[in-house]
Amino acid sequence: MAHALDVLGLFDNEYRDDGFRTCSVTGLEVHRSVDNYVKLFGLTAVVALLFGGIFAFTVAMTRWEVVGLLEPADFYTHLSMHAWNLLIFWMVFMEIAILYVGGPMVLGRRLPITTVAKAGWAVMVGGAVLVNYAIWTTEPPNEAPLLTAYVPMPVSPLFYAGAIVFILGTVVAALPFFATMWYEKRENPKKTLPLVSFAAFVTSIIAVEALVGGLFAFVPTLFWRLELIEWWDAAWYRQMYWIIGHGTQQINLVAMIAVWYFLTHVVAGAEVVSEKVSRTAFILYLFFINLGAAHHLLSDPAVSTGWRLWNTSYAFYGATFASLIHAFAIPAGIEAGRRKRGKGGGLFGWLTSAPWSNPVFSSTIFSIILFGFLGGITGVMMGQLQLNMTWHNTFATVGHFHATVVLGTTVAFMGLIFFVIRTMFMRQYISERLASIQPFFYSAAMGIAVLMMMYVGILYGVPRRTAEVVENIPGTEFSLSAAAPLFAIFGIFALLAIAGGVLFVLVAVGSLVFGDRVENGDNADLVADGGLGMAQDPDDPVHAYEMRGTFVLCLVFLAAFAITYLLNWYLLTQLWSIGA
Amino acid sequence: MTSPIKPPDGNWWDQPVNRRESIWLGLGVGWSLILFGWMSAWTRVGDQNPIGETFRIDAEDYREKLTDYKDRATETDDGLVPPDRDVYLQAMRFQWDGAPVVLETGTEYDIHLNSFDVQHGFSLRPEDALSKQINLQVLPGYEWVVPMTFDEPGTYHIICNEFCGQGHRSMHGTIVVEEG
Numbered sequence: 001m002a003h004a005l006d007v008l009g010l011f012d013n014e015y016r017d018d019g020f021r022t023c024s025v026t027g028l029e030v031h032r033s034v035d036n037y038v039k040l041f042g043l044t045a046v047v048a049l050l051f052g053g054i055f056a057f058t059v060a061m062t063r064w065e066v067v068g069l070l071e072p073a074d075f076y077t078h079l080s081m082h083a084w085n086l087l088i089f090w091m092v093f094m095e096i097a098i099l100y101v102g103g104p105m106v107l108g109r110r111l112p113i114t115t116v117a118k119a120g121w122a123v124m125v126g127g128a129v130l131v132n133y134a135i136w137t138t139e140p141p142n143e144a145p146l147l148t149a150y151v152p153m154p155v156s157p158l159f160y161a162g163a164i165v166f167i168l169g170t171v172v173a174a175l176p177f178f179a180t181m182w183y184e185k186r187e188n189p190k191k192t193l194p195l196v197s198f199a200a201f202v203t204s205i206i207a208v209e210a211l212v213g214g215l216f217a218f219v220p221t222l223f224w225r226l227e228l229i230e231w232w233d234a235a236w237y238r239q240m241y242w243i244i245g246h247g248t249q250q251i252n253l254v255a256m257i258a259v260w261y262f263l264t265h266v267v268a269g270a271e272v273v274s275e276k277v278s279r280t281a282f283i284l285y286l287f288f289i290n291l292g293a294a295h296h297l298l299s300d301p302a303v304s305t306g307w308r309l310w311n312t313s314y315a316f317y318g319a320t321f322a323s324l325i326h327a328f329a330i331p332a333g334i335e336a337g338r339r340k341r342g343k344g345g346g347l348f349g350w351l352t353s354a355p356w357s358n359p360v361f362s363s364t365i366f367s368i369i370l371f372g373f374l375g376g377i378t379g380v381m382m383g384q385l386q387l388n389m390t391w392h393n394t395f396a397t398v399g400h401f402h403a404t405v406v407l408g409t410t411v412a413f414m415g416l417i418f419f420v421i422r423t424m425f426m427r428q429y430i431s432e433r434l435a436s437i438q439p440f441f442y443s444a445a446m447g448i449a450v451l452m453m454m455y456v457g458i459l460y461g462v463p464r465r466t467a468e469v470v471e472n473i474p475g476t477e478f479s480l481s482a483a484a485p486l487f488a489i490f491g492i493f494a495l496l497a498i499a500g501g502v503l504f505v506l507v508a509v510g511s512l513v514f515g516d517r518v519e520n521g522d523n524a525d526l527v528a529d530g531g532l533g534m535a536q537d538p539d540d541p542v543h544a545y546e547m548r549g550t551f552v553l554c555l556v557f558l559a560a561f562a563i564t565y566l567l568n569w570y571l572l573t574q575l576w577s578i579g580a
Numbered sequence: 581m582t583s584p585i586k587p588p589d590g591n592w593w594d595q596p597v598n599r600r601e602s603i604w605l606g607l608g609v610g611w612s613l614i615l616f617g618w619m620s621a622w623t624r625v626g627d628q629n630p631i632g633e634t635f636r637i638d639a640e641d642y643r644e645k646l647t648d649y650k651d652r653a654t655e656t657d658d659g660l661v662p663p664d665r666d667v668y669l670q671a672m673r674f675q676w677d678g679a680p681v682v683l684e685t686g687t688e689y690d691i692h693l694n695s696f697d698v699q700h701g702f703s704l705r706p707e708d709a710l711s712k713q714i715n716l717q718v719l720p721g722y723e724w725v726v727p728m729t730f731d732e733p734g735t736y737h738i739i740c741n742e743f744c745g746q747g748h749r750s751m752h753g754t755i756v757v758e759e760g
Binding site: 026028072073076106143146150152153191192193194195196233234235238261262265266270271272273274275276277298299300301302305309312313316317318320321324325328329332336380384385386388389390391392393394458459460461463464465466467468469473474475476478480482483532535536538541542543544545547548550551554558561562565569571572573574575576577578579580 | 582583584585586587588589590592593594595596597598600601603604605607608609611612613615616618619620622623626627628629630631632633634688693695697698699701703705707710711712713714715716717718719720721722723724726727728729730731732737739740741742743744745746748749750752754
């Protein structure tokens with residue numbers, strides 16, 4: 001029975017008397033409570049995506065100074081709206097949905113304490129609205145916070161209050177997930193968690209670390225803004241702030257990898273080639289990835305060299321090694337799984353035979369490739385103590401995190417939403433063709449825009465966070481106009497990428513509102529070749545299948561990594577002598 | 581049992597690992613150590629490191645130092661010529677106090693960086709080679725002393741690359757490097 005408010009019938013799947021249904025694609029037992037709350041958080045995330053996406057247009061068209069859309073005062077407000085809605089609200093609402101998928105849904109349980117989930121959602125929405133209101137109503141002497149709200153720049157106290165409320169709401173919304181894990185382990189103490197649930201659990205721990213760091217940054221700053229205390233320390237704030245500022249991006253990363261394992265399995269028949277290796281990689285993340293917050297402090301005066309070396313390298317590159325593991329394990333899972341299903345002739349037959357017209361699959365693959373080649377490699381570059389000097393606060397940094405958070409996480413989450421539309425909302429896409437095209441179009445356009453961001457940052461030293469610098473720096477003849485041609489390419493492809501984002505929202509919302517209802521058997525085309533049962537045959541172990549295609553791809557990746565590394569170091573050594 | 585959404589059965593820890601995956605793990609460890617080793621070694625043998633002494637200091641105290649330095653420096657048409665190897669700069673909304681400054685190639689200068697008000701970014705490049713650029717964070721409350729030796733003469737431009745307020749985009753200064 002649909003709720004009285006549910007006029008679109010989005011929450012009205014049919015369940016058995018015990019409240020469960022069997023998913024025809026994944027074979028999972030899905031409880032009504034899980035369905036409903038995943039949908040609630042997912043829909044809220046899409047609203048944030050749409051809202052923040054509007055500001056992608058105004059921000060990109062200001063940075064492309066030929067257009068020069070906004071005045072500086074408006075630019076910083078729009079940039080703040082863009083950052084908070086996309087980098088925080090779209091991501092974090094999705095991540096709560098992913099916790100509910102990775103926890104209760106994969107484990108075949110109901111979502112416990114749903115009133116807490118509802119309360120968490122309401123508090124998160126309240127915090128998000130407050131942050132947006134505070135940014136939008138910024139008045140002198142206050143400045144727009146951007147993402148970071150660095151002290152001692154005056155930023156509206158309401159902003160810090162909103163951020164704190166949102167953080168607390170997120171912790172509350174995560175409680176039903178933790179309760180699920182508690183019940184599961186209490187009932188089945190000897191049973192190993194499925195890999196996706198394990199990954200979700202690691203994500204949740206990293207998330208709590210990040211969120212607590214956020215409270216350390218924002219609560220004292222709020223007190224200072226309210227003039228309850230007089231103390232602030234710019235370096236201390238930066239260190240505390242980046243626990244959440246970078247930590248939230250690590251949540252994105254680990255949640256995204258959980259989604260990669262999940263979706264490649266479900267729609268392409270990927271299997272886990274080694275539970276031991278993949279789980280070890282998640283453990284490495286658990287211990288080391290949050291050290292990466294130091295990447296923001298490498299060109300800072302207040303932290304020692306030893307501290308920077310240890311933390312920026314995640315303790316001898318522990319988390320980079322973990323990512324290298326996934327870079328092999330996930331494609332290898334697809335390759336071996338598909339070879340097992342008879343879909344893997346030659347070196348790359350497993351890839352060419354894959355369901356590329358399924359947007360769930362293509363989104364996931366583009367996310368994996370583009371995150372690795374553009375996001376991951378550049379992250380390690382700018383995370384090297386010395387190379388950071390050439391990346392810090394340049395537009396290349398913006399390129400890096402658009403590669404990770406947009407090409408990586410957002411594209412993967414779009415794939416997940418395509419999946420949820422078919423399997424949880426039970427709607428056909430309003431247009432199969434547009435849905436198929438969207439991941440190709442969006443990833444390609446965004447990929448080129450991101451490359452241009454990196455080039456103008458590294459090759460021309462164009463700074464981030466400014467409304468005007470290429471055509472003109474007020475008060476001097478000097479400008480960075482040599483970067484103008486690359487900015488033209490950036491502007492055009494940013495526009496195309498935004499069109500791709502609009503296409504996503506149109507297809508997603510259009511399918512929810514106007515899409516045909518999925519009836520029995522309609523989702524058969526989503527199921528991986530040969531069905532998912534094959535993954536459970538103990539006499540046919542997946543690790544025995546060939547992984548040479550993956551091995552070749554990974555060697556290409558490592559070569560690209562090494563070449564980029566050498567080029568970056570070459571550029572650095574062209575500089576004059578700096579530092580003790 | 582190798583589904584990521586089903587609990588693995590039995591002793592999954594002891595399942596064999598594919599040979600190619602094992603090789604990749606080895607490559608991954610090797611690459612990680614190279615990344616760390618190179619970065620660490622460069623702090624000892626390399627010429628470009630974001631490393632210098634840091635002191636805590638009030639903005640006003642730093643201003644006194646800066647004023648004293650300016651008194652001792654020689655004013656020329658191109659800018660201040662520092663009295664010795666110390667060069668003082670203070671970032672403030674929306675200018676670089678202490679710039680323009682005239683330096684010589686081949687001399688190691690200690691560049692003192694501090695902010696009077698909010699956080700700023702010290703982004704420096706020579707006019708004729710924009711790809712040669714470095715960026716350092718400038719914080720109020722801290723004095724960072726970063727040694728620099730310029731090898732090419734020319735006009736080097738400082739722009740602020742940390743958002744510091746509405747006039748941020750106009751915050752510009754120069755370092756003129758002459759043949760020493």
